[in-house]
Amino acid sequence: MIKYLIWDAGGTLFDTYPAVVEACHAVLNGFGKEAPSEWVLALCKQTTSHGIRVLADTFSLDEETFQRHFKQSYAEIDAQYQRPFPGVEQVCRYICEIGGQNFIVTHRSRLSLETLLEAYAMARYFTDYIAKEDPYPRKPDPAAIEALITRYALDRSQCLLVGDRDLDIVAGQRAGIRTCFFGSESPEAQPDLKIVDYATLHRWLQAENADSCGV
Numbered sequence: 001m002i003k004y005l006i007w008d009a010g011g012t013l014f015d016t017y018p019a020v021v022e023a024c025h026a027v028l029n030g031f032g033k034e035a036p037s038e039w040v041l042a043l044c045k046q047t048t049s050h051g052i053r054v055l056a057d058t059f060s061l062d063e064e065t066f067q068r069h070f071k072q073s074y075a076e077i078d079a080q081y082q083r084p085f086p087g088v089e090q091v092c093r094y095i096c097e098i099g100g101q102n103f104i105v106t107h108r109s110r111l112s113l114e115t116l117l118e119a120y121a122m123a124r125y126f127t128d129y130i131a132k133e134d135p136y137p138r139k140p141d142p143a144a145i146e147a148l149i150t151r152y153a154l155d156r157s158q159c160l161l162v163g164d165r166d167l168d169i170v171a172g173q174r175a176g177i178r179t180c181f182f183g184s185e186s187p188e189a190q191p192d193l194k195i196v197d198y199a200t201l202h203r204w205l206q207a208e209n210a211d212s213c214g215v
Helices: 015-032 037-046 047-058 063-075 088-097 110-119 143-150 167-174 200-212
Strands: 006-007 101-105 126-130 159-163 178-182 193-195
Touching: 006 088, 015 047, 015 063, 015 101, 037 047, 047 126, 088 101, 088 200, 101 143, 126 143, 126 193, 143 167, 159 167, 167 178, 193 200
Parallel strands: 006 101, 006 159, 101 126, 159 178, 178 193
Antiparallel strands: none
């Protein structure tokens, strides 16, 4: 049975990549530079920090300056342009309805995460989250996931990590829990489940839990 979902946030719960790419373009344009959106997206899908580092290096810009301008540009993009993915709220609600819990492990700041959760009234679905400010190494290190498992005495066999990048999947695997990859790409890691929409995950959870209950 799966009762506990541990989610990534940007690119998994919320469609944040268009806003990230827009903010990168705003910085580049400010310095008279341009880059293909597809390339910027590919870089930032690894991690936003990686994208910023490569872009700054490619265009001979100071990385700290790029990072500062990026944060300013990104903060100006309204939450309405970073909506939850279709069907994700239904999955979160389902987990709560069966007596389970949702958690988040993200590299985003608390303010950034809480802004999105509050904008779409989704904070009510989450028991706890670990964000950038918390004293844990970044994924794929499993420490933040392990912290939640310990803090809430979660049964690892009832946990599922949901993420959109290899580093999410690897972190879940290192923590000894099942994993679900969300997205159209082909991950190098081997998740237990790969989906392109949350209706699929919802059906899979219902079937998994029905089987576990002997229904």
